[in-house]
């Protein structure tokens with residue numbers, strides 16, 4: 509019994525550590541969901557069209573801060589999407605992500621590629 513409890517503790521602790529590590533690098537699975545669902549139809553609604561920048565390419569050119577600023581403030585046909593279209597997604601809220609963690613998750617997904 510004691511051993512089982514101890515084992516449980518170790519498993520729990522490593523689970524928390526693993527979650528922490530995944531979060532620090534940006535969680536690509538959450539990033540994919542954000543890409544698909546932001547503002548209802550996702551970033552792809554506009555960005556999967558050839559006339560707009562392909563975000564899988566943009567992520568290689570823009571710094572993380574440049575990327576975040578466009579999401580925050582918008583630019584030309586790009587709406588300010590961070591607060592209004594990303595942070596209010598139910599799974600972003602329930603995961604308690606900060607804006608930076610949401611941006612990092614998205615970038616992790618885009619860097620990984622489709």
Ligand code: HEC
Nearest residue numbers: 546550551553554560561566575578583584585586587589
């Ligand atoms: C309603 C259409 C629309 C949606 C939805 C949209 N974008 Fe955009 N986005 C644009 C357009 C158009 C541009 C190009 C703006 C310009 O020409 O300056 C752009 C530009 C960008 C850029 C700059 C790209 C570059 O290479 O300079 C980033 C970063 C970006 N969008 C991120 C996102 C993310 C992340 C999402 C989803 C969370 C998203 N966008 C959703 C229309 C959209």
